[in-house]
Amino acid sequence: MGFMDFLNKLVPIELFRGMAVTGGYFFRHKETVQYPEKRVEPMDRFRGMFGYDLDRCIDCSLCAKACPIDIIYIRDHVDVNPETKKKKKVIDRYDIDVKRCMFCGLCELACPTEPRSIWLTTKTYEASTYERNDGLYFDKERLSDWRGVKAFPGVKTPAAGQDPADPLGKKPKPPAAAAATEE
Numbered sequence: 001m002g003f004m005d006f007l008n009k010l011v012p013i014e015l016f017r018g019m020a021v022t023g024g025y026f027f028r029h030k031e032t033v034q035y036p037e038k039r040v041e042p043m044d045r046f047r048g049m050f051g052y053d054l055d056r057c058i059d060c061s062l063c064a065k066a067c068p069i070d071i072i073y074i075r076d077h078v079d080v081n082p083e084t085k086k087k088k089k090v091i092d093r094y095d096i097d098v099k100r101c102m103f104c105g106l107c108e109l110a111c112p113t114e115p116r117s118i119w120l121t122t123k124t125y126e127a128s129t130y131e132r133n134d135g136l137y138f139d140k141e142r143l144s145d146w147r148g149v150k151a152f153p154g155v156k157t158p159a160a161g162q163d164p165a166d167p168l169g170k171k172p173k174p175p176a177a178a179a180a181t182e183e
């Protein structure tokens with residue numbers, strides 16, 4: 001046995017090395033928070049609960065066509081104005097079977113309206129349920145009023161006017177948009 005081997009046996013150097021690594025992490029900034037009293041704000045690009053705006057939606061079905069697993073169901077009918085004879089599509093059903101969703105965001109990318117009528121960047125993720133078939137199947141009303149979903153603190157529901165590009169309403173608005181919001 002050499003001198004260094006003897007010294008290693010006498011003094012547990014590896015133990016001290018391990019403790020130095022542990023000590024280094026002990027004094028670093030902690031990422032753990034006391035959930036649910038505190039919550040970490042998701043990144044802007046985080047895809048979570050869906051937002052849907054029926055008033056903006058033009059019923060083009062591009063979102064349903066873009067969905068690779070066909071979980072967006074749209075049904076409509078055409079109303080004819082008896083006076084003007086103008087035709088208008090009316091959405092009867094806009095459902096998403098969220099329990100099967102893989103949050104790829106292709107539906108949001110396909111939506112041509114500005115702001116988008118379907119979006120997932122809502123910073124909201126608390127939609128857990130004990131019964132997933134009904135609880136995670138969202139019709140157009142629930143996609144808008146978020147019944148059964150706990151919005152991230154500070155985030156409005158889509159029905160209350162959530163901005164898809166700024167769900168927390170923190171970003172500075174261009175002067176024209178800010179004036180329109182105040183009116």
Ligand code: SF4
Pocket residue numbers: 066067068069070071072096100101102103104105106107108
């Ligand atoms: S995010 Fe979900 S609903 Fe949208 S396209 Fe992807 S799988 Fe379909």
Ligand code: SF4
Pocket residue numbers: 056057058059060061062063064110111112113116117118
């Ligand atoms: S792509 Fe957008 S506008 Fe078209 S049906 Fe879907 S949500 Fe509505």
